[in-house]
Amino acid sequence: MTRFQRFFWSSGLANLADGVATLAWVWVASLLSRDAMLIALVPMALRLPWAIFAVPAGVLADRVDRRRLVVAMDALRAVAFALAAAALWGAGALPAAPATGVVSLPLFAALCLAALTVGVAEVFRDNAAQTLLPALVPDAGLERANGRLWTLEAVSNQMLGPAFGAFLLGSALGLPFAVNALAYAVAAVLMAQLSGDFRPQGGQPEAWRPALAAAFGFLRGQPLLRLLAVITGFWNMFFAMLSFALILHAQENLGLSAQAYGFVLMGMAAGGALAGLLGDRIIARFGARRVMPAALMLSGVMMLMVPMMPNGWGLAGCFFIFELSGITWNIVSVSLRQRLVPDALRGRVNSIYRLLAWGMIPLGTALAGAMVGWAAPSLGRSLALTVPLWVAGGGLMVVSFSVLPALWRRLARPSGE
Numbered sequence: 001m002t003r004f005q006r007f008f009w010s011s012g013l014a015n016l017a018d019g020v021a022t023l024a025w026v027w028v029a030s031l032l033s034r035d036a037m038l039i040a041l042v043p044m045a046l047r048l049p050w051a052i053f054a055v056p057a058g059v060l061a062d063r064v065d066r067r068r069l070v071v072a073m074d075a076l077r078a079v080a081f082a083l084a085a086a087a088l089w090g091a092g093a094l095p096a097a098p099a100t101g102v103v104s105l106p107l108f109a110a111l112c113l114a115a116l117t118v119g120v121a122e123v124f125r126d127n128a129a130q131t132l133l134p135a136l137v138p139d140a141g142l143e144r145a146n147g148r149l150w151t152l153e154a155v156s157n158q159m160l161g162p163a164f165g166a167f168l169l170g171s172a173l174g175l176p177f178a179v180n181a182l183a184y185a186v187a188a189v190l191m192a193q194l195s196g197d198f199r200p201q202g203g204q205p206e207a208w209r210p211a212l213a214a215a216f217g218f219l220r221g222q223p224l225l226r227l228l229a230v231i232t233g234f235w236n237m238f239f240a241m242l243s244f245a246l247i248l249h250a251q252e253n254l255g256l257s258a259q260a261y262g263f264v265l266m267g268m269a270a271g272g273a274l275a276g277l278l279g280d281r282i283i284a285r286f287g288a289r290r291v292m293p294a295a296l297m298l299s300g301v302m303m304l305m306v307p308m309m310p311n312g313w314g315l316a317g318c319f320f321i322f323e324l325s326g327i328t329w330n331i332v333s334v335s336l337r338q339r340l341v342p343d344a345l346r347g348r349v350n351s352i353y354r355l356l357a358w359g360m361i362p363l364g365t366a367l368a369g370a371m372v373g374w375a376a377p378s379l380g381r382s383l384a385l386t387v388p389l390w391v392a393g394g395g396l397m398v399v400s401f402s403v404l405p406a407l408w409r410r411l412a413r414p415s416g417e
Contacts, residue, residue, distance in 0.1 A: 225336070
């Protein structure tokens with residue numbers, strides 16, 4: 001097994017666990033309370049670390065062996081999921097969730113704490129993993145390698161993971177968390193067996209302040225990377241709004257079970273898998289300057305159509321096209337970043353970029369929960385659950401039209417020269 005193959009399968013296991021958790025976190029939270037803001041606390045705890053730890057994660061990734069950092073963070077996630085599983089099993093059968101408050105405050109607090117721990121580990125792990133890829137493949141192979149990794153993520157994270165998670169939830173609430181603990185543990189073992197030295201090349205500043213100053217200085221000279229970070233940040237914020245509200249909308253308005261909702265996510269995964277397989281060829285054929293604007297606009301149109309869909313089949317179709325465009329965008333964006341940023345700076349620049357791009361996710365979740373609570377008294381619960389869906393789709397369309405001229409100009413000169 002080559003080094004890239006070992007990295008590939010370790011990433012596959014971690015993404016499978018992420019996919020199982022995608023459904024499990026919010027679904028279990030919705031069984032503890034029907035209060036939208038309380039439910040939102042769990043995914044917020046999972047994503048809030050991106051806004052707090054992204055920059056320290058980048059500094060650390062430029063100072064240590066990135067492989068070892070990935071191993072340590074996967075092991076930490078395994079422990080957190082094991083403890084969450086133990087808490088759920090110890091709680092036994094749950095009564096009906098109240099409209100306000102929670103079924104069990106200790107259990108709800110344990111779930112939030114586990115999500116927060118997993119989120120912190122994810123920040124450090126994902127930043128290190130993305131920065132070490134150029135050490136495993138040649139520069140010319142970055143689009144192909146990223147495409148294969150995005151395909152793997154789509155299949156394991158969005159297709160197999162949610163469907164498997166839905167099946168496990170139907171058996172026992174703690175089972176998805178126990179399975180995830182095992183998956184992350186095996187992923188850590190695979191990465192631990194990866195040979196080579198994955199410390200950054202090119203030297204490092206001794207103190208954190210000059211280390212960060214160098215990264216910010218580099219990013220200031222890269223207008224395309226700054227623009228992509230801002231676009232991705234808004235994209236993630238609106239998608240977080242949609243993802244949170246959609247689960248409640250699917251449960252209450254469309255009457256979908258966990259298994260049926262898993263099918264919806266499989267439609268998303270199929271689109272992502274196709275993009276991962278064909279993305280590098282699409283980019284080679286049409287060029288990044290045509291592909292990225294088209295992908296951005298298409299994803300906005302599909303997001304706007306989500307609240308119009310009357311059933312799971314319609315949602316699955318929307319998400320198929322949405323993810324097809326989104327993953328194609330990601331292949332270009334990530335490959336550009338890996339190619340433009342020197343290895344010695346890659347961890348810090350990547351972390352600042354992802355602070356902008358991923359730090360918006362908890363804001364989106366919080367806004368969605370607040371919108372539902374604000375709209376319910378006047379519109380009723382059913383319509384209130386669709387408000388974040390309309391705002392997310394409309395917001396992404398507005399952003400897309402606003403940035404297209406600048407994106408077109410910047411892609412003509414990606415190096416910023």
